[in-house]
Amino acid sequence: MGILEVKNVNKRFGGLKALSEVNLSIAENSVHAIIGPNGAGKSTLLNVLVGKLIPDTGSVLFDGQSVLGRTPYEINQMGISRVFQTPEIFGDLSVMENMMIACFAKRDGAFTMQAIGSMMKERDIVEKAEQMLDSMNLADKRGMHSASMSRGDKRRLEIAMCLAQEPRLLLLDEPTAGMARADTNNTIDLLKKIKQDRDITIAIIEHDMHVVFSLAERITVLAQGTPLVEDTPENIKGHPKVREAYLGETQVAA
């Protein structure tokens, strides 16, 4: 029994079958990648996993409890954090302020904008925020206006903000999309370190095979809303069904 169990999930958007008979089991403390060509249903599946989208049929259990119909706050409380395909940070605030907000929300269960001014006086919040920024190599950017950070730094800030929630399951939707190669490698190293330093399960949706093969222990290949194969990276490489799914795409597994 995995920490996350998806059973017989189907989801239609009008006439389009975005997810079709999806069954997926993600083992606790593993890194599990979900790959597939554009439009395969990866983001839709992720939305279902965090309760944001209710499937037409099927169940999604996290640690034995259904995630369906829960609010984002409840999902967070269950131990699930998610990084979206587009970074979601407060662009008007500094890197440190963003990080403190995440730490504050974890401690108090809520956050109001008026609290930003007084947060600097809260030693536990400041210390935790500094520690989190340091662990993501962002300490020297603490005073920076977060909107002006590079895409890679924004993404790492967002991951750090998720980690402040101390999740048991971290869901990442294309964490290296739009990054330069050096930035991608930096992110891979940080994710490896995160995995080493704590008990955490990571589910990663990714287009970049370099990232997938550097991190994943199990890989599910999704095509047209259905899992085609699930296996180890070694067995996925060169798998005929994987090649078939990626036909016409440039980023085929080598």
Ligand SMILES: Nc1ncnc2c1ncn2[C@@H]1O[C@H](COP(=O)(O)OP(=O)(O)O)[C@@H](O)[C@H]1O
């Ligand atoms: N809210 C929506 N309404 C209608 N169609 C959608 C919606 N979200 C996704 N789709 C469609 O469902 C399919 C799967 O999309 P998506 O899950 O975003 O794929 P991926 O993330 O693998 O690229 C696509 O054909 C997409 O156009």
Ligand SMILES: [Mg+2]
């Ligand atoms: Mg997507």
